[in-house]
Amino acid sequence: MSVAAPRSRFGWPHTEARLRQLMALGPVAREPDTQAFVLRAPDGAVRARLVPPAVQPVGPLVENAADYLETLCLGRITVVLLRAGRAALGVWTDAGLVRHKVITKYVVRGRGRAQPTHLRIKGKSSPGSRLRLRNATSLLRDVNQKLHEWWREEGPSGRVFYACPVRLWAEVFRADPTPPFPWDEPLRVGTHVHAPSHRELLRVWHHLSRGELTHYPIP
Numbered sequence: 001m002s003v004a005a006p007r008s009r010f011g012w013p014h015t016e017a018r019l020r021q022l023m024a025l026g027p028v029a030r031e032p033d034t035q036a037f038v039l040r041a042p043d044g045a046v047r048a049r050l051v052p053p054a055v056q057p058v059g060p061l062v063e064n065a066a067d068y069l070e071t072l073c074l075g076r077i078t079v080v081l082l083r084a085g086r087a088a089l090g091v092w093t094d095a096g097l098v099r100h101k102v103i104t105k106y107v108v109r110g111r112g113r114a115q116p117t118h119l120r121i122k123g124k125s126s127p128g129s130r131l132r133l134r135n136a137t138s139l140l141r142d143v144n145q146k147l148h149e150w151w152r153e154e155g156p157s158g159r160v161f162y163a164c165p166v167r168l169w170a171e172v173f174r175a176d177p178t179p180p181f182p183w184d185e186p187l188r189v190g191t192h193v194h195a196p197s198h199r200e201l202l203r204v205w206h207h208l209s210r211g212e213l214t215h216y217p218i219p
Contacts, residue, residue, distance in 0.1 A: 008213050012209045014211075022037070028050075034051075035058045048216065050213045054208045055077050074094045076093050076156070077208075078150070078159070080143070080147075082168060083195060084165075085139065089147065091157065097202075103139060105136065143172065144180075145177065151180040
């Protein structure tokens with residue numbers, strides 16, 4: 001009967017301490033092609049595995065734990081959650097959540113389809129549909145304007161995470177103004193995201209800012 005490996009989660013402020021504790025037990029190396037570090041026994045078996053929080057990624061030039069600790073910092077993180085008619089934005093630093101904004105617009109028809117999507121399929125227009133289309137455009141403009149405002153007042157973010165349908169995310173970069181960061185810079189949020197709200201923004205941050213440490217039992 002196999003024994004489950006004990007796992008523990010930790011917040012980003014504790015990443016350095018958890019990694020140093022692991023390093024005190026023996027050589028810790030980067031696991032190839034992953035964001036993880038592993039502690040191996042003399043026979044090569046993995047004894048422990050640490051995955052840092054997504055907000056503290058392992059850079060491509062990092063080869064071992066010591067290299068990672070030299071570059072470890074949180075910096076400024078922006079999270080963008082976007083769906084038809086709703087957006088939730090937040091900026092975090094080591095001081096916590098320093099900026100946040102929820103934006104809502106009426107863009108969804110009675111059957112739940114966003115107006116831009118409906119027009120691409122049906123091609124019909126009415127006063128109500130034109131209003132929803134204007135609101136859809138206004139939402140993207142408001143999101144990008146708010147991001148530019150924060151970039152001016154807080155400085156650029158070192159990392160941007162987003163959750164948004166692919167087609168809508170493309171429209172974000174066709175809006176006026178465009179976002180204050182290049183197309184290929186943001187990283188997808190690696191978890192399912194519900195309707196954007198302040199509460200959902202905090203839940204997503206909780207996910208992004210947690211790392212995982214697993215200890216494997218000795219046979």
